[in-house]
Amino acid sequence: MTFPDRVISGAVHYFRVHPDLWADRLARVAAMGLNTVETYVAWNFHSPAPGTYDFTGWRDLPRFVELAGEQGLQVLLRPGPYVCAEWDLGGLPAWLLRDPGLRLRCCDPAFLAAVDDYLDRLLPLVVPLQATRGGPVVAVQVENEYGSFGDDADYLRHVRDGLVGRGIDVPLFTSDGPGPDHLASGTLPGTLATVNFGSRVAEAFGELERFRPGEPKMCMELWHGWFDHWGEQHHTRDPGEAAAVLEEILAAGGSVNLYMAHGGTSFGLWSGANLEAGHQPTVTSYDYDAPVGEAGEITEKFHAFRTVIGRYAHLPEREPPALPPRLAPQTLPVERWAPFGAASAAWGDAVHGPAPRWMEEVGSGRGLVLYRGSVLVPPDGGRLVLEDLADRAHVFADDRLVGVVDPAEAAAGIELAPRPDGAPTRLELLVENRGRVNFGPGLGRDRKGVGAVRLGNRFVHGWQTVPIELDADGFTDAVAFGGEPAGEPAPTYAGVTVHVDAPADGFLALPGWGRGFVWLGGFLLGRYDEAGPQRTLYAPAPLWRAGANEVVVLEMAHVGERVELRDVSDLG
Template sequence: MPVLQIEGDNFTLDGEPFRIISGGLHYFRVHPDQWADRLRKARLMGLNTVETYVPWNLHQPRPDTFRLDAELDLPAFLDLAAAEGLYVLLRPGPYICAEWEGGGLPSWLLSTPGIRLRSQDQTYLDAVADYFSRLLPPLLDRLATRGGPVLAVQVENEYGAYDDDTAHLAHLADLLRGLGVDVPLFTCDQPGDLARGTLPGTLATANFGSQSRRGLAALRAHQPTGPLMCTEFWNGWFDRWGGHHVTRDPAQAAQELDELLGMGASVNLYMFHGGTSFGFTNGANDKHTYRPTVSSYDYDAPLDESGDPTDKYDAFREVIAKYAPVPTDPVPRRGAKFTALGVALAESAALFDNLPALGAPVTAERPLTMEQLGQDFGFVLYETVLPTAGPALLELEDIRDRAQIFVDGQPVGVLERENHEHAIALVVPRAGSVLRLLVENQGRVNYGPAIHDRKGLLGQVRLNGTELTGWTQHPLPLHSLDGLAFTSGPPAVGPVFHRGTFDVDVPADTFVHLPGWTKGNVWVNGFHLGRFWSRGPQRSLYVPGPVLRPGPNEITVLELHAAHLARTIDLRATPDLGPTEE
């Protein structure tokens, strides 16, 4: 493939002027059987390039484990992009933000006390060097300089919003170069952070979603020569639990895109297709109040969560056609959907009765964090014996992020980090009663200084001012539900897995709706769809068609509180992402 060059104020490919018209498409948020479909729709909208982050925490879940296969087969994704005639902008991090758990930084980094992420801390640098040494060699043949689709590679990500350590950026750039990355490098920052986050000798780009003229002027003021590029043109936004579903008017977004392209700039739409933060992979923000992000990453993008073109797709296609050739092939419209209403979940398995099937207990004098337990995602059940009976005040010094409290198996209440809650009054029935605290990691912070976000219980747990000791921890990553013992009949009190089946003739995308359910997680045929919560805004979970199979299919719901009496769910043809703000 042609090689990208920077010549004066322009990009060129093999000496010919070239404008990057790209769109964000994260392979790790899309089922691999759907990669080709999404890439084709990118080309049909008029994009010549796609952009993807690379999530370090999935590729290297433990220091001695590295994955580049199945849903993480990045080389295969790059090959599919090339086969579709698309170039690629690669953003390998190590930090990616992306509303992704921990900004892509693996949780095991936080098992080192005092580590300083995104800095010249030697422990961090050693881990980054090891990661890059595993990730990059299999990708070198996909660089444009070697005939592949990768035109350029990003150094870190919006570093100016975090720090201004040019030496750190230079170190990362040297790592990339030393491992054979010989395509152009670039940085991206919001206009106000350009002075802090750019690297001399490396192309600077800007991120914004409106006021394109102002954003590009700030970029030109900082970088007097070089191509103008918006690496994140925010054509939508993400949602958080307890908020509203964020949308952006297609006509207004298209007008802003028109202004940007009219100034001769290159662009990467963020996002072209958002996809889904499946499982426990959503991130969170913490600007003095912790706010976890929902599972859907629909992002109000040109392609919706299930890959269907939207009005924004058509509006952007019309704008792009003013500046670049757009394929004349017909654009695929809405894909087939599967429906099944009133699916009964008649079998149940109480979480507390199935602890041995879910993981081995760990004892310690004081509560251990998830990182100390070697756990990335999910829950930890903390258990200890209460020494006295009667009215009591239970205090939890630091909850990360939500604790359900049980005494002798009975629910007592909930304490949430988001609400800055630390204490609850309760009555202990007897000396020797068992206290259980089910603590959920609702997503590690992915932006700002709070990324040092250890999970579980941090600090002391006190009863009437006296520290409780002698803890048993049950790590509950919920990687597999195979060992659960399901029975029919009324479910137990407390967190319960509910299971049912439904038949499928022809597999197709669908959406799980859980009216009357409260909070938890959903799996279909063992594939972890993500979280649900009655507080909204998201009220459905996307099921990729490839997850289903002809004949019987299994759905399992972990309900942390209480399901509605009928214990049924619906599979519907349309999502419910919640009310929008008028």
């Protein structure tokens, strides 16, 4: 079987779309004129712990692929093991970081053993879905943009051979930036090379032609939009300009995969981060300025792309589904409050040791981690230093908040005064993981939590490390709410009840609040941050129920007075 002649594809990540909406989103991108859909497979989405895998419900990859086939779409499958995707640790499981000696994305024996186990679990589900077996999967990718990371050709061969040896017999491909060094380091002989870019089509395809003369030309990621970081600008791209690049690709006889066709949402704590101008966490929304918006909107870019595609391929006669209904706006004053410790029943078991433990060592590695210890502060005071903090810490001394620090501030230290009675000062360090780096040389180097604690030059020993997994099932059930504000500085829980007549799409906003997390009916929608640009969190219809719906907020900075339910999104 050879690679399809003309692929007009678009990316839709099953892990960023509620499974009840998979069919709707696939119908929308098919109506744009695509003949193929592409998805990554996020290893960490399926494997919360070593040897544990889940391919059911939201994680039912075969069902997503089958639904694509029912829409008449071929499927390009990109199983990694690394996927980037602005997803936590680029899709690699955080439990890999428990071994400080393990090296990612190379021929480290421990890493290869984990990759092999992943492929052993995944590929029996994929093999029957291949086009060679009558299924929709027409091609499978080997690793992802490896030429931007390393040059271990033996590792790439190991992944390729692992795919083939486990029954993958559709064409294989790689994808990389179009630079000659990227292509040289990220490709394999006998495997189709594709390139990723957002403009300068002739230059990119020219580089690919020089590297692989006469091979099919495919842009595996046409970056017609972009993602956002907290505290930075919201990215959009002119639809006409983006459509012109698409037209240039198709006019040159090339194939294309729109990245993204529908971006969706990085619900919960799955957003990744970059490490170019310090730690840059990615927002919850993955709208990506895609032709099908985060909530299924049919955009101007959709119509521009459809017009271009219609000049090079037969367009389906069907129209995209109508926009799903929206909930009516409401303003909801906070009804219930609770201090941070009110959810302690949902915290993990404390791990005792002489030094703080990394978050990845004591649980899922997502959410928060609480360190408890004590230190004897001398009569002239001392400076408390947190080494290798990742990413932000609330520091409490004898139950009093003495600082909220980032890594630079933590390294500079917080001045502590001695207790009047001369006793040791009780310390609590609440550390927030804001997302692991998903691209570049920082990948795997930002284990979360605190590496060590010092008072001046003296290390502080004797710690309890408590994992607080905010996305665990039933987490908010443990919050013991009262009726009045907690009267304490954040972190603080707040609760409101939203009454709706029938489930529909909505957007939650928190004007006047600082930053934190929002749950709907016990499901963690994601993060919010007054730094923007994202101002609303998408709450899709399947998460609502007719009648009363509980919204829980964990505010980490300063509380507001109300929560707003809106009928339009605000991404900045």
